[in-house]
Amino acid sequence: MLVAHATWHGGALCLWAERTGPYAARPDARDPDVHPFATRDFTGTSYEPLVKGAFRVELTLSLPTHGDHPLPSPECGAEGVVPEELRPWRVPALVLEPFPAMTLLQLAEHSADVVPGSDLRFLCLLADEAMRLAGRGQVLPALVREDGDLVARWRPVPDDPARIADLARAMPAACRAADGGRPAADVLREALSGLVDTVVRGVVPHPLLPPRRGKVPDRVPLSERWVEALTGPDPRVAREPGDDPDDLIAELDAWAAASRRPAGPLRVCFRLIEPGAAEDGSPAGAEHPRDADGGRDDGGQDDDVWRVEFALQGTEDPSLYVPAATVWAGEATSIADAEETLLTGLGRALRLFPDLTPALDSPTPSELLLDTAGAFRFLRQAAPMLAAAGFGVLLPQWAGKAKLGMRLTTRTRDGEDSGAATSSGFDLRSLVDFQWDLAIGDETVDEAELAELARLKTPLVRLRGQWVELDERQLQAALDFLRRPRRGRMTAAEAMRAVVHAGDDALPLIDVDADGAFGDLLSGEADRRLAPLSTPDGLCAELRPYQRRGLAWLVFMNDLGLGAVLADDMGLGKTVSVLSLLVHEREEVRGDGPPGPTLLVVPMSLVGNWQREAARFAPKLRVYVHHGTGRHRDDDLVRAAAQADLVVTTYGTAARDAAMLARVAWERVVCDEAQALKNSGTRQARAIRGIPARTRIALTGTPVENHLTELWSIMEFANPGLLGPRAAFRERFAIPIERDGDEAAAQALRRATRPFVLRRLKTDKAIISDLPEKQEIKVYCNLTAEQASLYQATLDDMLQRIAESDEDKRRGLVLATMARLKQVCNHPAQLLKDGSRLPGRSGKLERLEEICAQVVEQGEKALVFTQYAEFGAMLRPYLAARLERPVLWLHGGTSRRQRDELVRRFQEDDEPAVFLLSLKAAGTGLTLTAANHVVHVDRWWNPAVEDQATDRAFRIGQTKNVQVRKLICVGTLEERIDEMIDRKKALAESVVGAGEDWLTELSVAELREVLRLSPEAVSD
Structure with a gap:
């Protein structure tokens, strides 16, 4: 390392x-x-x-x-x-x-x-x-x-x-x-x-300036040589005798100085208007097309003229738009210094958009006339530069949308697939007829049209009623595409790889049309298109309709030899889905005999849960647990696995015993809570990916917790190599989507992954209609005077230490500050660790006590999650005394036997009303549907983690509406970070890192703002 x-x-x-x-x-x-x-x-x-x-x-x-x-x-x-x-x-x-x-x-x-x-x-x-x-x-x-x-x-x-x-x-x-x-x-x-x-x-495109036409002058102006050097890898400006750069340097320095002054309420705006468009800029009709054949039907009118309209636009209110012609006509008298603002802005823009020069020869410039090539340069080069420099830019609605791309059509060969999915015998070795076409939107482009476009060498063409941008690179890619074989036969596996990896910026894949089982797979809706399978006879449960469709999908993917990601929401029955697959395939044994054993890799806390669920729902399955010091090794392990249908092991054991496990002929490897593989470079993830099997299944309720590379890691386990190398995935998908919100990249990623991922949510009534409602409530608490004083003293001390620390210590100090302030919000005794009394000193504890008392009075049950085991140990005797009944307590030090007994007691007994749990130890893998109240005392600040904990109660088997309360101390870091999280919920379920690590990147000023204590925090 x-x-x-x-x-x-x-x-x-x-x-x-x-x-x-x-x-x-x-x-x-x-x-x-x-x-x-x-x-x-x-x-x-x-x-x-x-x-x-x-x-x-x-x-x-x-x-x-x-x-x-x-x-x-x-x-x-x-x-x-x-x-x-x-x-x-x-x-x-x-x-x-x-x-x-x-x-x-x-x-x-x-x-x-x-x-x-x-x-x-x-x-x-x-x-x-x-x-x-x-x-x-x-x-x-x-x-x-x-x-x-x-x-x-x-x-x-x-x-x-x-x-x-x-x-x-x-x-x-x-x-x-x-x-x-x-x-x-x-x-x-x-x-x-x-x-x-x-x-x-x-x-920024290189070069910025269009190539000179005709004879090149003996001396190119310094300004043009400077613009040439602004792009490309070499920043040096070519020198010529007689150069005097001082004036240009001074002008650019003055521009930089002016940019540091406060901006005014108006900015210069440029609007591109296509030929034949109405005065308001609405698109031209079909009566003046310039189609691929170059023909016109406008009665001789030149429709190759594009207009760039100059205007003033509000910086705060972009809807305020005043054309330059209005300014020069004296009709903008309500706008102070309108003419000066317009001229000054156009002068600044000239440096970035040299084509403006002819328009500025007029004393009252209002528009620039361009030919088609000039309009294309404006779209591709000037517009991005002007927008980046703070100018307003308005483009036609079609700009950047209608693009030339590829379309793939596949048809299953007659007799090889009836479209009946699982029973058809179709697999990835089956042959399909394919045809590649060029298309723009929904319209196919034939070879003659493309040849004419290439001959015209016009970067903007009106094709079949819509304007399309076609640069030389796209045309060349399209011509190269036409030279390749575009019809024939290939295996379904080759077609799948073609779909996943096809397309680039020059010639993207815009559509796939496939039929039969292959079409079911590519649609991403195979579970809905396949005929649901009946509940297997050997399964001691009745599958719900969506589970029967899910079983058909799992069998379908298994028959194709493809890995699957079952990303059902927490509580929708991923466990019973896998068990039903194992039972089904043993009841449907074909001529080649029963399938081999399945290796199931789970977190240690879920071993007992899987044992119980298998015994309950699939008692005929032979289950062997490979864990602990007494587990089989070497040849004994191979024999034990051969005599089992399901081998259950933990992530840690699988990583240690990977070489021994690799000797077994596994039918499949299943990873539960597969987000454990999200860091692809860890020894654990590499070891588990290295265990050979015919197919693989990843089970996860959160396929993306923090970053899209986690999805790559899970997909790399399920279907190795499908999404290419990790670095290429980040470059093509993760960075454009996470940083830029690139919808085209997001659509390409959905197309590449949807055949392999089954994602269903509890909140979708089309999936499950009889699950009760979940109501999330934020409960705001005040601090006591003691808490407020301790909060402020802790904050002042820690911020001073952070400001004086170097980078090596800063991150640790920020996290320590967060932890200490959260402890103050919980209770002063948690921070002070002095064993002092609890009553009357914490607004949050008082509110928690009220909530638990209400639950007890209603004869209901509650789960109370805390991030801190030490605080849970303090709460248990306090709440038990106040509620006058036992309070259960599960934490990281609870043994597996004790854990199982606590769960059984809470689920079956009438007596316990409150179950206190450590979030880290009990946030996943438990079914606690006896509770219909969930309380998060202190926040983990990762919505995915909190949702997983809530799903201990809000899952199949729950018959009551679930109320989820999140306790927040008003006017403190808890309230402000909660607001920040709400703004950050954009990438899957969360883009916030696990825990509070993302907060360490804030500056001291930002930290002070987030952590400060507001006057409203303290109760009267």
């Missing part, structure tokens, strides 16, 4: 690594100044492809030193060792080119085989800041002198000086340790500027 480090030096990212291992070794006596544990060799790691083009250097870094060797970083276990001095050490390093450097900074924190140090993690944060600034258009072009050269750069225009100051304070010393160290503010400014320049160059 390597720990990767980075410093910003010489305008570039410099990367090196620290070997983990014993630090008792001494430096080489022959060269005592060389860092003894440093390396620049990343061979065999995920970093290797990114550093191939880097050149080698040797840096001198001032590093903490103890004795005669540099201190290891905290990631290598240096905590607790006090450095004696800062001493220069020579370190072998790699200098990365800008684009590989940015890619590395985006991927570094997700590597499974290289640990990023705090310095590299900080630069990853800075890369995110650069992306944010560029994405919001807070960048400006510049011309600067660097080492005697004129260089075109993009510079950031931050809008929050406090955030920049916070970033400078948070910078680890190692980021600026080269050559004796530099001020953090200088390094930050240089690094942020370099990263912003890289980001913009990565998204």
Whole structure:
């Protein structure tokens, strides 16, 4: 394992690594100044492809030193060792080119085989800041002198000086340790500027200016050479004799200075209007088409003229829109300085949109006339640049929507598939007839039309009544596509791979039309299209309709030899679905004999649950539990598995015994709570993926908890290689969807995964109509005066320590602050740990007591979850005394036997009314439908985790409406973070990280705002 480090030096990212291992070794006596544990060799790691083009250097870094060797970083276990001095050490390093450097900074924190140090993690944060600034258009072009050269750069225009100051304070010393160290503010400014320049160059088209037509002049103006250098990999401006860049530099510097002044209420806006459109910009009708054949029916009128209308637009209210013609006509008298604002804005825009020059020759410019090629340049080049620079841009509704793409049609060969799914004998080796076509939306494009489009070389064409953007790259991809075989036969497996991996930005896959079983699979609705199977005779339960459809889907996927992800909501019966599959396939034994055993991998807390459920619902299944010190090994394990239908083991045991388990001929491997595999690079995930089986099933209620790469990891278990390498998945899907909300990428991901994922929700009445309602209530509590005083004192002390800490300690201090303030909100005695009395000192405890008393009075039962086992131990005797009846208590130290007894007692006995549970120990794997009340005393701040805990009660078997109460102390961090979570619920069930780790990235100012105590927090 390597720990990767980075410093910003010489305008570039410099990367090196620290070997983990014993630090008792001494430096080489022959060269005592060389860092003894440093390396620049990343061979065999995920970093290797990114550093191939880097050149080698040797840096001198001032590093903490103890004795005669540099201190290891905290990631290598240096905590607790006090450095004696800062001493220069020579370190072998790699200098990365800008684009590989940015890619590395985006991927570094997700590597499974290289640990990023705090310095590299900080630069990853800075890369995110650069992306944010560029994405919001807070960048400006510049011309600067660097080492005697004129260089075109993009510079950031931050809008929050406090955030920049916070970033400078948070910078680890190692980021600026080269050559004796530099001020953090200088390094930050240089690094942020370099990263912003890289980001913009990565998204702005190259070149910005159209190629010159006709004879090239003897001298190209400096401004044009500068614009040319603003894009592409080389920022240097070509020099010519007589160049005088001072005026251009001064003008650009003045522009940057002006951008830092407060913006006014209006901005210049550009609206592209297509030929023949009405005055209001509505689309042209079909009476003036310029179709692929180039014909016109407009009576000779030139319909190749596009208009870019100039206007003023409100910055706060974009619906305020005043055309420039109105301004020059004197009809905008209510707008102060309208003419000056318009002219000034057009002058600024000229730098980004040189085609404006003819329009600005008029003293009252109101529009720019363009031909089709010019309109295309505006769409693809000028519009993104202008929008990024803060100008308003309005485009026709069709812009960026109707695109040329591929359509795949497959037909099952006669006699090979009746469309009856599971009984047809269809599998992935079956042949299907296929045909690839080119299409725009719903319209197929034939070869003659495409050839005519290629001949016209017009980037914007009106094809069958709609305008379409076609650049040279798309046309070339389409022509290449036509040269490939587009009709024939292939196996269903080949067709499946074609669907998953087909398409790119130039020629995407826009539609798939398939019939029969293959069509059922690709539709993503196979469970609805397949005939439901009857409940197996050997299953001691009656399957619900959706479960019978789910069984048909599982059998269908099994027959095809494909892995499946059963992502049913918690409580919809994933356990009985798998058991019904095992029973069904043993009742439907075919000529090749009964299937082999199924290996079931579960969290340790679910072993007993699966044993009980199997004995209850499928008593004829032979079950062997492979766990504990007495478990079978080697040949004994192979024999025990061969004599079983279902082998149950835990994730930990499966990882330790993977080599032995791999000797068994498994029919399938099933992973319950498959989110345990979400970190694909862990030893556990790799070991379980390496156990061979004919098929695989992943069971999870939360296929995406935090990031889309978790979905990749689960899919990689179920169908290895289907979604390609993890890095390619992040580049194609995860980054565009999570960062940019790219709907096209999201649609492509849905198309690639929906055949393999069955996702059903309890709230869908079409799935289950007889499950009671769930009502979620936020219960706001006040602090007592003691709590408020303790809260403020704790906050002041911790924020001071955070502000003075370095990056290595900051994260731990933030988490500690969160924990301490949450404990104060629970009860002062939890923070003080002084064994003091509980009554009368906590508003939250008082409210909890009231809720539990109401539940008892109504003769009902409640689950009470707390994140803290120590607080649960305090609550149990207190609540039992107040309620005058037993309170059950389940936590991480509860043995499996005690756990099972507590569950049985709560479910069957009438006496216990309140079950107190540790969230981490009891948040999954339990059925506690005797309760119809759930109380979350303190928040885990991950909605997926809280929902899993709630689903202990809200699941099949529940006959009453369930009330879920979340206790929140008003005016404290609990209320504000709850509001932040509500705003972040966008990616699947949650985009918030497990626990509170995501909060550590907030600045001190942001932390102060989140954690501050409001006056309304204290009760009278």
